[in-house]
Amino acid sequence: MTHVIEHSPSGRAKCRGCDTKIGKGELRFGERRPNAFGEGEMTLWFHVPCAAYKRPEPFLEMIDDQADDLAANDLTVARTLKPAAEFGIEHRRVPRLDTVDRAPTSRARCRSCQELIEKDTWRIGLVFFEEHRFGPSGFIHAACAEAYFGTTEVLERISHFNPALDAGDIHAIEAALQPQASLD
Known part of the structure; x- marks a missing residue:
């Protein structure tokens, strides 16, 4: 499963990390997971900083796997948060x-x-x-x-x-x- 980073097409999704709305056009991180309620997969949406702070493993996977597919500005934003995610891995709690x-x-x-x-x-x-x-x-x-x-x-x-x-x-x-x- 590949995680995604994209601009929110609407303002309906809620961040799983901070529990606030992700605004329309705002950069968001989507963690793809197997659907617990049926077939296929589901996406858990996060603000990009919330993903780096609370879900560092999938966030770092996305940076490593999707670096070629991201727009330059989006990749820059994600890479600025990479040290925070690595810190979360280093200090597991x-x-x-x-x-x-x-x-x-x-x-x-x-x-x-x-x-x-x-x-x-x-x-x-x-x-x-x-x-x-x-x-x-x-x-x-x-x-x-x-x-x-x-x-x-x-x-x-x-x-x-x-x-x-x-x-x-x-x-x-x-x-x-x-x-x-x-x-x-």
């Missing part, structure tokens, strides 16, 4: 990153350290890709990012998937991403 917010309660447990995430502290929401969709799979403390993802270089992804965050929030998240020193 990074594509799970989804939302970032302050914990509304103290009931959720961190998937990394298993401790409760205190109310009003920054937490990172995780998703798993299963059965053609992303399903929520819990949270981690922002300070546990290094232990869980193997890196703290995730601000670009956080900004992409959380456009409502302002500069102050991004600065606070950047500080929260740093692992806390042990008081032992």
